[in-house]
Amino acid sequence: MLKLKLAELIDERGLNTRQLSKKTGIRWNTIADMAENKSKAWSPDNLNKIMEALELNDISQLINYEKEQQG
Numbered sequence: 001m002l003k004l005k006l007a008e009l010i011d012e013r014g015l016n017t018r019q020l021s022k023k024t025g026i027r028w029n030t031i032a033d034m035a036e037n038k039s040k041a042w043s044p045d046n047l048n049k050i051m052e053a054l055e056l057n058d059i060s061q062l063i064n065y066e067k068e069q070q071g
Contacts, residue, residue, distance in 0.1 A: 001066050001067075001068050002063055002064070002065055002066075003037050003063070003064050003065075003066055004034055004035070004039075004062060004064075005061070005062060005063070005064055006031075006034050006035040006050065006062065007035040007036065009056075009061070009062065010035060013054065017032045017035055018031075020050070020053060020054075023053040024046070024049040024050055024052075024053045025049065026046050026049060026050070030046065034046070034050075047059070047062065050062065
């Protein structure tokens with residue numbers, strides 16, 4: 001399962017979801033849902049804006065893959 005590391009990244013940078021919303025132009029509710037991994041789909045445009053705002057160089061800094069446990 002793919003998960004965003006957005007909450008950790010926001011925290012590391014001393015930001016909150018509203019501040020990131022202002023930096024990216026993405027609605028606050030969308031950022032909050034993404035940070036809590038409640039979003040089922042992420043638009044490439046939003047991911048790009050977040051990458052730029054947080055000065056990330058690699059998508060793996062933002063997205064993590066966790067193998068789902070079966071059974």
